[in-house]
Structure formats: structure tokens, C-alpha cells
Amino acid sequence: MIPVARPCFGLEEEAAVLDVLRSGWVAQGPTTEVFEREFSAAIGVPHAVAVSSCTTALHLAMVAAGVGSKDEVILPSFTFPATANAVLYQGATPVLVDIDPATLNLSVDRVAAAISRQTKAIIAVHLFGFPCEIAKLRELCDAHGLYLIEDAACAVGTVIEGRPAGSFGDLACFSLHARKIVTCGEGGLLTTPRDNFAELLRSLRSHGTDRAADTRHAEGLAPAPAHHVRVGYNYRLSDVHSAIAREQLRKLTAFVAERREIAHEYDEAFRDLEGLRRPPRRDGVVHSYQSYVVVLERGTPIEPGPFRDGLARSGVSTRIGTYAVHEEPYWRDRADSLDLPQSAEAAERSVALPMFNGLTATDRGRVIEAVRSLWKGSPELTL
Numbered sequence: 504m505i506p507v508a509r510p511c512f513g514l515e516e517e518a519a520v521l522d523v524l525r526s527g528w529v530a531q532g533p534t535t536e537v538f539e540r541e542f543s544a545a546i547g548v549p550h551a552v553a554v555s556s557c558t559t560a561l562h563l564a565m566v567a568a569g570v571g572s573k574d575e576v577i578l579p580s581f582t583f584p585a586t587a588n589a590v591l592y593q594g595a596t597p598v599l600v601d602i603d604p605a606t607l608n609l610s611v612d613r614v615a616a617a618i619s620r621q622t623k624a625i626i627a628v629h630l631f632g633f634p635c636e637i638a639k640l641r642e643l644c645d646a647h648g649l650y651l652i653e654d655a656a657c658a659v660g661t662v663i664e665g666r667p668a669g670s671f672g673d674l675a676c677f678s679l680h681a682r683k684i685v686t687c688g689e690g691g692l693l694t695t696p697r698d699n700f701a702e703l704l705r706s707l708r709s710h711g712t713d714r715a716a717d718t719r720h721a722e723g724l725a726p727a728p729a730h731h732v733r734v735g736y737n738y739r740l741s742d743v744h745s746a747i748a749r750e751q752l753r754k755l756t757a758f759v760a761e762r763r764e765i766a767h768e769y770d771e772a773f774r775d776l777e778g779l780r781r782p783p784r785r786d787g788v789v790h791s792y793q794s795y796v797v798v799l800e801r802g803t804p805i806e807p808g809p810f811r812d813g814l815a816r817s818g819v820s821t822r823i824g825t826y827a828v829h830e831e832p833y834w835r836d837r838a839d840s841l842d843l844p845q846s847a848e849a850a851e852r853s854v855a856l857p858m859f860n861g862l863t864a865t866d867r868g869r870v871i872e873a874v875r876s877l878w879k880g881s882p883e884l885t886l
């Protein structure tokens with residue numbers, strides 16, 4: 504079976520893990536500090552703070568932005584539910600808006616229409632590695648005094664007019680989960696241009712202590728006791744994870760180049776399949792293709808369910824693109840019903856095809872042949 508995603512680890516990651524294990528320091532420590540510096544340089548933002556996942560990064564972004572129970576936060580419905588849950592953790596109200604079907608990202612017009620006196624922040628999701636209209640959202644936030652938080656879970660390696668995704672927001676949140684381009688199994692990071700946010704985030708991720716890092720031991724002195732000055736969490740990333748993520752980050756340029764090559768091959772092969780909407784492209788944008796997601800338009804020769812089953816029978820794994828949060832049972836049972844047709848349609852009709860570093864030419868060919876055969880009613884299977 505060709506998996507939909509597969510992490511791409513080499514001897515470098517193995518050696519880096521061994522080094523950390525042998526060093527005797529496996530909790531968050533010096534390797535994580537180095538990783539943070541390297542990650543902030545890659546994004547072009549002064550600070551990066553490593554945490555245990557993008558979900559915990561989004562939670563801390565809410566805390567840092569001061570989002571509380573009287574506040575609203577605007578985000579797209581078509582996203583992984585973690586984006587909305589982070590708002591709920593703070594007792595605030597997620598205001599779900601619809602997406603632009605051409606990009607599957609949040610619609611700027613819908614965001615503008617949803618701004619109220621209670622709005623505190625906008626979470627701009629760069630879904631599947633294709634950037635949302637982040638410059639326009641930045642302008643909107645500046646005009647209304649709102650925080651811009653980028654959910655860049657899928658967007659390491661995404662570039663917009665020469666600027667990396669994650670460098671536009673007051674805060675940006677990244678994922679190191681196994682399905683992401685740079686991975687260490689589970690993990691995440693926040694980036695921010697603001698010194699005060701970085702200091703606060705370092706305290707919040709580590710039980711609310713009043714010091715980011717104790718340097719006394721490095722000077723041969725006894726460590727200073729930490730004091731707990733706020734309610735904090737244990738959202739730290741271990742040095743074992745950071746060691747793997749560092750090696751992965753070094754490969755980012757090559758990883759994105761390979762993914763773009765695979766996407767190009769798929770795009771060309773599916774060009775004549777009417778009703779199979781390929782991922783968006785835009786001049787001036789580097790799509791990192793964390794996922795390669797197609798949408799089966801209504802009236803196409805085959806519906807999404809049988810399409811995915813047919814691919815599975817041909818040995819090709821798929822997943823849905825992602826969820827329409829407003830249609831998930833938790834949401835439906837608790838909130839007024841919302842009419843967000845584009846999000847609902849995308850959740851129902853989007854399919855992620857295999858996309859990962861190391862996807863061989865043979866397996867790319869098998870994916871292409873299986874998709875084309877199902878679309879054309881199978882005659883090519885006999886060719």
C-alpha cells in the first residue's frame with residue numbers, strides 16, 4: 504500500500520538522537536535552544552519557542568494575545584479542529600467563516616464581514632501549505648487593532664512574495680507532527696517578532712516560571728531557584744525531539760523542492776480530468792505541498808467515497824482534505840447551525856493523495872494510473 508504520508512528520516516536523524524541520548528540531557532535543554540535559533544532564522548523572525556505540538560502552540564498564542572471569555576476569534580471552518588479548540592480552551596468564542604473554494608483558505612471578505620466589537624484576533628490558516636491572503640489580513644488586523652495569528656501547521660517552507668509564512672503574524676504556530684514536512688513525530692513551535700511575547704511564551708510552556716533559562720549552571724554556579732509567577736503548562740519539547748527536528752530543518756529546501764516536483768507531475772497527469780480540481784497555484788507563491796489535495800467537483804464521473812475506495816483497492820492510501828469544524832458533532836450539538844457551504848463542500852469532496860519525500864517514480868506512476876483509471880471508468884487498467 505502506498506501511504507498518504509511517510510516521514511523521511513536518514514542516518515543524520517539517527518546519529519543526532521544517539522548524540523542526545525549519550526549526552527545525558529534528554530529533556531528540553533541545549534539542543535532545543537539551538538533548534539529554536541535555527542528555526543527563527545529560517546522563518547526570518549526574531550524569536551522561535553519550541554512546544555509539544557501545534558495545538559499547544561495555538562493555545563499559548565491565545566493566552567499571549569490575552570484572549571478571554573468575552574472575546575471572539577475569527578477563523579475558517581475548513582481547518583483541523585485544533586484551530587478552533589485553542590479558542591475554546593480560553594473560554595472565548597470561535598467565529599467560523601467560510602473559505603474561498605479556489606484556494607480552500609479563509610475568505611478575506613468573510614473575515615472582514617465577521618469583525619465585531621468583541622473580535623480580538625484572527626487565526627489565518629495556510630492550509631496544506633498554500634498561503635492564505637496574509638498581507639490583506641495583516642492590513643485588516645492593523646486597521647481594526649486585532650492580533651494576527653498564523654496557523655502555519657502545514658506551512659513550513661511556504662513563501663509569499665519572498666517572505667516565509669509565519670513572518671506576517673504577531674504570532675505564528677507550526678507543527679512537527681508526523682504528517683508535516685519537518686517532523687520529529689510530535690512537536691510544534693511559535694514564532695513572534697515581539698520580545699515580550701517570546702518571554703511570556705517561554706514562561707507559559709514551562710509551568711509559569713519567571714526565568715526563561717538558567718545560565719548559572721553554565722558558569723559553574725548552583726542553579727537559581729525558579730519562581731512561579733503565573734499559571735503555566737508543561738508544553739516543552741524534549742531535546743530528543745529537537746535533535747530530529749534540527750536535522751529535518753536542514754533538509755527543508757530539498758524537501759520542498761522534491762514535493763513541488765511530485766505536485767508538478769500529478770498536476771500534469773490530471774490536467775485533462777474534468778472536474779478534478781487540482782491544488783491552487785499563484786505567481787509569487789511557493790506552495791510547500793504539505794499535502795496534495797484535490798477536490799472532486801459535483802457531477803464528476805465518480806463520487807469521493809467510491810473514488811477513495813477504488814484507490815485503496817489499487818493500493819493507494821488517501822485521506823479526506825480536512826474537516827468543516829461547524830459540521831463536527833461536538834460543534835453541531837452546542838452551537839447554532841451555521842451555513843458555510845464552501846467549507847462543507849470542501850470537507851465532503853476533498854481528497855489528499857500520497858505526498859511525501861521519498862515517494863518513488865514507480866509509486867507516483869501507480870498513483871497517477873489509479874486516479875486516471877477511476878476517472879475514465881477503468882479502460883487504462885488494461886493498457
Ligand SMILES: Cc1ncc(COP(=O)(O)O)c(C=O)c1O
Pocket residue numbers: 556557558559582583585586628630654656657677678679680690691
Ligand atoms: C491547520 C492545522 N492546525 C493545527 C494542527 C494541529 O497540529 P498538531 O498535531 O501539531 O497539534 C493541524 C494538524 O494537522 C493542522 O492541520
